Amino acid sequence: MAAGLVTPVTGDRLALSWQWSEFYPACNALYEQIQRISLAHFWHVAPAWRVFQSDAERERFFQRWWSEEGKLEMGQQGIALEPMSEEQLQPFHAPGGGFSMWPAGRLDTRAYLDATAKYFRSRNRWFPIHLDLEQDLKFTPDDVRVQRLGLQSRMMVLCQGISARTNHWFHALPLHPARGDILELASDTLIPAVAHHAAWVVPLQATNEANDQPRRGRILLGATYDRNCLDTSIEHPNALGFRRELLQRWNSMMALADGRLGLDDTLTSESSDSESSHRRDRFEGEVLAHVAAVRPASYDRHPLIGPHPTQPNLFCLNGLGSKGSLMAPHLANLLLDCMLENQKIESQLHWRRRDESSRRSHDSKRREST
Ligand SMILES: Cc1cc2nc3c(=O)[nH]c(=O)nc-3n(C[C@H](O)[C@H](O)[C@H](O)COP(=O)(O)OP(=O)(O)OC[C@H]3O[C@@H](n4cnc5c(N)ncnc54)[C@H](O)[C@@H]3O)c2cc1C
Structure with a gap:
């Protein structure tokens, strides 16, 4: 159920992902090779966006990566980072701007596992x-x-x-495992790229789509990070809290940008029965799925x-x-x-x-x- 994101610059410190220059070429080569063998399409490489969450983060970006040494280091790693303005980051709420990073990948993990299973099954090795x-x-x-x-x-x-x-x-x-939750939403907002904001958001593509056009409507939103609850049931008492946390983050990414109501405006009752929580989640779209797993x-x-x-x-x-x-x-x-x-x-x-x-x-x- 992982979103399969592969991102060169991550975390609050905007650090280069650990041993990127070893890990990225190996994953890129393997997924491309398995795509060729299986004739399936599950590895998407495209620029990903990052929206600054504070002035300090924005400053860190310009000091760390927009300096001569920073640009040189990125160039040596084969990575391109470009500042982006609020307008370029539409439809997100992004008053401080952000940046794009390339290469960034997304492995459609389900399609990848299906393709590899099919391959081994056809050789009686599954x-x-x-x-x-x-x-x-x-x-x-x-x-x-x-x-x-x-x-x-x-x-x-x-x-x-x-x-x-x-x-x-x-x-x-x-x-030292941690539970993570992801929501699949149906939304009218067109999301042009994988974006890292208060949460990450992934526009979903049909696995058999030949071109890389994002499909309007379905997105993945994630992920929570919790070390205390390792039960992955979405019926677990904590699951509703995780779901709310993600929807609140979605609101902070989107709602302020175009004046729509935020989740807090609709969350007036503390009732937790599934019918009312479903109604509340429909604040500007629909929660199509809620999944959870544990990161090892x-x-x-x-x-x-x-x-x-x-x-x-x-x-x-x-x-x-x-x-x-x-x-x-x-x-x-x-x-x-x-x-x-x-x-x-x-x-x-x-x-x-x-x-x-x-x-x-x-x-x-x-x-x-x-
Ligand atoms: C919410 C969430 C979001 C994530 N997003 C990303 C992301 O964007 N990018 C990314 O790279 N990673 C992401 N991850 C992390 C990613 O899922 C893990 O790194 C990855 O799944 C670890 O793979 P694994 O094969 O080591 O373990 P697992 O995926 O846990 O797989 C272990 C497998 O072994 C099987 N197994 C165990 N014991 C037995 C047995 N005795 N017999 C048979 N089978 C057995 C289990 O059933 C399971 O299928 C995310 C994780 C979560 C929870």
Whole structure:
């Protein structure tokens, strides 16, 4: 359900996305290649907009990226940033302006997963099954076997997201997950580009659309970030709060711009039954869908990959957090280099980096005390 956004400059600090120059070329190449093989269209590269949220943010942009050094650094990374005026950022409320960034990508994750599933199904290599990882894996010195599927392989990679906690193999991964909610809205407002504002908004395209024209009407709006509620049900008592939060952000992005009523004006009652909440959500469009999932984030926000400590033919690829679409392809390449060519995983990607660094600091403390 992820929006699949791939964005070069992110966060309050307007920082360049971590290791962009490694991650972006790998994801761009992989998605283009899979599009060619599958004849499906799910990878959209186009400028994305960012609307300044404060004077301080605007100033940061001009100091950091509109200086000679900033422009040079962007040029070296193959990134183009251009200031945008309030008029250019229509229909958004953008009194301080903003900027556009290129390249920015959006992976239509559902269409991508459908295309890859179809590919593997056509080769009889697609096994949709829930494995009991305590029981189903059998290891010999040379291979891993999944008897239930009649499969045997030299090595195996577990890419389980937050479910890594449910079995003993990689339950020690330092995951620090966060729930995220996304709304799909029907709106009359034409959104010309993916935009990062009080929330991000994505104009939806039909997957079979040949040209890259945004389709009027359906948009994705997201996402919340919550570490306390990891239940992904949209019936959960907190879900209505997440939905309201997103609609309020939508109002602050749009309503002030053209004088329409904001959500606060319509939220007079605290009643939470679904019928009245549905009515309230229809303030200027319709909530077509509300979805939620948990991001498998790590404590330091870096990925978690590498071999199992005692089972050398078992590996994990996890900790993708909010950036799975950007990071997964390059991480998969690095993991393959480790599996097939015995290359070392650099410590900032290795899932046991915390053990390593605490071991090192423990060793140095011991040395100091002796
Ligand atoms: C609201 C929201 C918005 C997001 N937006 C973006 C975005 O714009 N851009 C971006 O790059 N990322 C985004 N993400 C993050 C993205 O979803 C994650 O980075 C990505 O899904 C992580 O992929 P994964 O395969 O590691 O884990 P998951 O997507 O969690 O997949 C793990 C899979 O393993 C399966 N599994 C687990 N255990 C077993 C078992 N025993 N047997 C069989 N199957 C099993 C699970 O069913 C699941 O399908 C967003 C996430 C959320 C929640």
